[in-house]
Amino acid sequence: MAFDIEMIEKVYSNFSSRIEAARKLLNRPLTLTEKILYAHLHESQSLEDFQRGGSYVDFAPDRVAMQDATAQMALLQFMQAERTTVAVPSTVHCDHLIQAKVGADIDLSTAKDQNKEVYDFLASVSDKYGIGFWKPGAGIIHQVVLENYAFPGGMMIGTDSHTPNAGGLGMIAIGVGGADACDVMAGLAWELKFPKLIGVKLTGKISGWTSAKDVILKVAGILTVKGGTGSIVEYFGEGARSLSATGKGTICNMGAEIGATTSIFGYDEKSEIYLRGTKRGDIADLADQIKEHLTGDEEVYANPENYFDQVIEINLSELEPHINGPFTPDLAWPISKFAAAVKENGWPAKIEVGLIGSCTNSSYEDISRAASLAQQAIDKNLIAKSEFTITPGSEQVRYTVERDGFLATFGKMGGVVLANACGPCIGQWDRHGAEKQEKNSIITSFNRNFSKRADGNPNTHSFVASPEIVTAMAISGDLTFNPLVDTLTNSKGEQVKLEEPTGWEMPVNGYDVKDAGYQSPAEDGSKVSVIVDPKSARLQLLEPFKAWEGTDLKGLKLLIKAKGKCTTDHISMAGPWLKFRGHLDNISNNMLIGAVNYFNEKTDSVKNQLTGEYLSVPKVQRDYKAKGVGSIVVGDENYGEGSSREHAAMEPRFLGVRAVLVKSFARIHETNLKKQGMLGLTFVNKDDYNKIQEDDSIDILGLTSFAPGKTLTIQLTHKDGSTESFAVAHTYNAQQIEWFKAGAALNIIRAGVAA
Numbered sequence: 159m160a161f162d163i164e165m166i167e168k169v170y171s172n173f174s175s176r177i178e179a180a181r182k183l184l185n186r187p188l189t190l191t192e193k194i195l196y197a198h199l200h201e202s203q204s205l206e207d208f209q210r211g212g213s214y215v216d217f218a219p220d221r222v223a224m225q226d227a228t229a230q231m232a233l234l235q236f237m238q239a240e241r242t243t244v245a246v247p248s249t250v251h252c253d254h255l256i257q258a259k260v261g262a263d264i265d266l267s268t269a270k271d272q273n274k275e276v277y278d279f280l281a282s283v284s285d286k287y288g289i290g291f292w293k294p295g296a297g298i299i300h301q302v303v304l305e306n307y308a309f310p311g312g313m314m315i316g317t318d319s320h321t322p323n324a325g326g327l328g329m330i331a332i333g334v335g336g337a338d339a340c341d342v343m344a345g346l347a348w349e350l351k352f353p354k355l356i357g358v359k360l361t362g363k364i365s366g367w368t369s370a371k372d373v374i375l376k377v378a379g380i381l382t383v384k385g386g387t388g389s390i391v392e393y394f395g396e397g398a399r400s401l402s403a404t405g406k407g408t409i410c411n412m413g414a415e416i417g418a419t420t421s422i423f424g425y426d427e428k429s430e431i432y433l434r435g436t437k438r439g440d441i442a443d444l445a446d447q448i449k450e451h452l453t454g455d456e457e458v459y460a461n462p463e464n465y466f467d468q469v470i471e472i473n474l475s476e477l478e479p480h481i482n483g484p485f486t487p488d489l490a491w492p493i494s495k496f497a498a499a500v501k502e503n504g505w506p507a508k509i510e511v512g513l514i515g516s517c518t519n520s521s522y523e524d525i526s527r528a529a530s531l532a533q534q535a536i537d538k539n540l541i542a543k544s545e546f547t548i549t550p551g552s553e554q555v556r557y558t559v560e561r562d563g564f565l566a567t568f569g570k571m572g573g574v575v576l577a578n579a580c581g582p583c584i585g586q587w588d589r590h591g592a593e594k595q596e597k598n599s600i601i602t603s604f605n606r607n608f609s610k611r612a613d614g615n616p617n618t619h620s621f622v623a624s625p626e627i628v629t630a631m632a633i634s635g636d637l638t639f640n641p642l643v644d645t646l647t648n649s650k651g652e653q654v655k656l657e658e659p660t661g662w663e664m665p666v667n668g669y670d671v672k673d674a675g676y677q678s679p680a681e682d683g684s685k686v687s688v689i690v691d692p693k694s695a696r697l698q699l700l701e702p703f704k705a706w707e708g709t710d711l712k713g714l715k716l717l718i719k720a721k722g723k724c725t726t727d728h729i730s731m732a733g734p735w736l737k738f739r740g741h742l743d744n745i746s747n748n749m750l751i752g753a754v755n756y757f758n759e760k761t762d763s764v765k766n767q768l769t770g771e772y773l774s775v776p777k778v779q780r781d782y783k784a785k786g787v788g789s790i791v792v793g794d795e796n797y798g799e800g801s802s803r804e805h806a807a808m809e810p811r812f813l814g815v816r817a818v819l820v821k822s823f824a825r826i827h828e829t830n831l832k833k834q835g836m837l838g839l840t841f842v843n844k845d846d847y848n849k850i851q852e853d854d855s856i857d858i859l860g861l862t863s864f865a866p867g868k869t870l871t872i873q874l875t876h877k878d879g880s881t882e883s884f885a886v887a888h889t890y891n892a893q894q895i896e897w898f899k900a901g902a903a904l905n906i907i908r909a910g911v912a913a
């Protein structure tokens with residue numbers, strides 16, 4: 159279907175020359191990660207320009223994938239570039255907004271109703287700009303990408319943190335914010351800090367109850383939720399080659415839980431089998447021709463400690479099934495130690511619900527192995543003690559496992575099939591009784607188990623395991639059950655034991671699907687209109703931000719001097735506000751409402767200098783905007799850390815804030831501000847933060863000669879008429895200064911398209 163063989167041919171045609179050049183320059187063998195990164199350097203970036211470790215590098219990704227929640231603002235921004243089509247192949251996937259309540263059919267039709275305006279917008283904007291559109295019900299972004307778009311040696315960015323799933327097929331796939339996706343679709347380079355490299359050597363072979371999921375559950379236990387930060391994890395060794403491509407996808411997917419930039423496996427026989435099995439034999443043929451470049455060099459894997467920053471070794475033959483949790487995915491328990499942990503910690507032993515599937519674990523292999531246990535339960539007269547749900551990752555998998563009888567088997571065990579969507583994994587689970595907030599346990603094959611994630615109940619103890627273990631535990635209904643050694647009492651009072659699960663890596667009769675749920679974009683999008691209801695509360699077309707007026711900025715009012723931590727959550731809160739993520743005006747009513755006002759230590763209470771009243775931050779700023787008065791936000795250290803959401807930069811820009819002046823910035827937020835045409839400045843002398851008073855009028859001087867590396871001046875006029883000034887620094891390069899002058903980076907792209 160919609161893969162782009164020509165694009166892949168082009169990528170591969172560059173591989174040899176670029177990798178040879180890198181090898182020569184570095185004078186050493188290369189890891190797979192390095193090869194793919196070097197092969198995707200942006201044309202503006204020369205190989206000599208950067209050193210591994212620490213430097214920021216421009217890349218040219220091959221693809222963009224977006225899920226429906228984050229795609230909204232990314233695409234609203236992209237429209238501003240006024241291109242006729244996206245610069246690289248891109249897709250939208252409707253998966254996050256479907257709530258799981260009753261079962262697939264009813265839940266899907268309710269979601270289509272409730273989210274109609276969002277789906278209509280996404281379908282029409284995709285149609286217009288050459289973007290592949292996967293309708294609600296088609297599946298979860300990462301599973302659909304693995305089945306259709308991932309290819310060995312490719313580079314993809316996706317607006318979702320589990321984008322690394324495609325690493326299972328040898329792709330560098332990285333989760334990003336909507337602004338990055340917008341840039342790449344608009345034809346800009348994409349910047350990444352060159353990562354550290356963690357090598358995971360897998361020896362032996364998994365068997366019996368152990369599955370690929372247990373590899374990442376073990377790795378999460380070793381590295382913890384922070385251990386992979388700033389790193390790409392590269393798996394290799396005979397054990398890696400023995401894992402199915404979808405199993406590798408599971409490992410890379412959940413690698414997001416150790417904070418890794420992404421994870422990757424090399425191209426091997428299993429990748430080839432999967433590509434051919436998913437009707438992409440032409441890609442396998444191409445990959446075979448350059449297969450020596452689609453894995454790390456032999457010398458690297460022979461002496462990994464010389465080439466990776468950290469090396470971990472795991473013997474798959476000795477790896478036990480694991481159960482991780484509760485409340486964090488890195489609390490790893492081998493199954494033999496888990497029952498004791500349950501008892502010692504007083505976790506509720508009764509399992510209320512077992513949930514399998516999600517983008518992490520819903521391959522044919524996963525479902526067939528889990529179904530083999532369900533069949534055993536039926537054959538051995540066991541009645542499942544817990545509720546049980548199945549979330550297929552894609553319509554292709556769902557259709558195929560239904561055809562092969564597995565869904566019917568789950569049905570006999572009392573399982574409920576949910577829509578091919580995120581559902582409970584992202585808290586879109588209208589779980590009956592969750593509002594009572596009772597202490598309870600659930601077990602899932604998902605990837606995240608933070609408090610409240612699944613059902614909103616902070617007392618739900620959520621554990622993560624493989625689909626096989628989840629199924630066995632759901633049959634037993636008891637967290638202290640160890641299916642490897644324990645027996646269960648059946649309906650006849652007999653003691654029975656579950657045998658090891660069995661299944662198929664790939665369907666013997668091939669994958670099949672009637673309607674995969676894909677909508678191709680129009681050949682000629684110029685006649686397609688993007689559907690946005692002007693009265694919509696959830697979507698609003700964007701107006702370009704105004705260009706800089708060409709003068710210094712004078713008489714700005716202090717909107718807020720934020721004290722202490724001010725993350726993107728403090729600047730643009732999530733939770734209920736997320737439903738407005740496609741409507742800049744409405745979501746701007748959350749601007750900075752979580753920031754603490756230095757002068758009264760309160761949140762969302764700042765002085766309106768025009769009236770003297772203390773009101774909420776957005777209200778005061780809207781008053782300034784209405785009266786044509788500019789303002790400035792002052793902040794503390796690491797301002798804008800946390801999620802990369804672009805709303806935190808767009809809202810102040812939209813409401814008329816002219817500059818953000820802080821002790822230091824989190825880098826992504828600083829870049830986001832620059833992209834929106836905002837001035838992001840830092841105190842040269844951090845103590846100058848103390849000079850700023852509540853009633854100050856503030857001038858920013860030096861803008862007419864704004865230049866890289868040259869400081870600007872802030873002049874404060876205090877309430878008593880006295881003045882003081884100090885220097886402020888910035889990190890704008892020449893191009894970013896043009897963004898500021900034009901009013902936003904997208905304004906420049908639009909001008910370039912029009913020229």
Ligand code: SF4
Nearest residue numbers: 320516517580583584
């Ligand atoms: S299934 Fe869960 S982890 Fe996967 S994309 Fe959806 S919300 Fe994210």
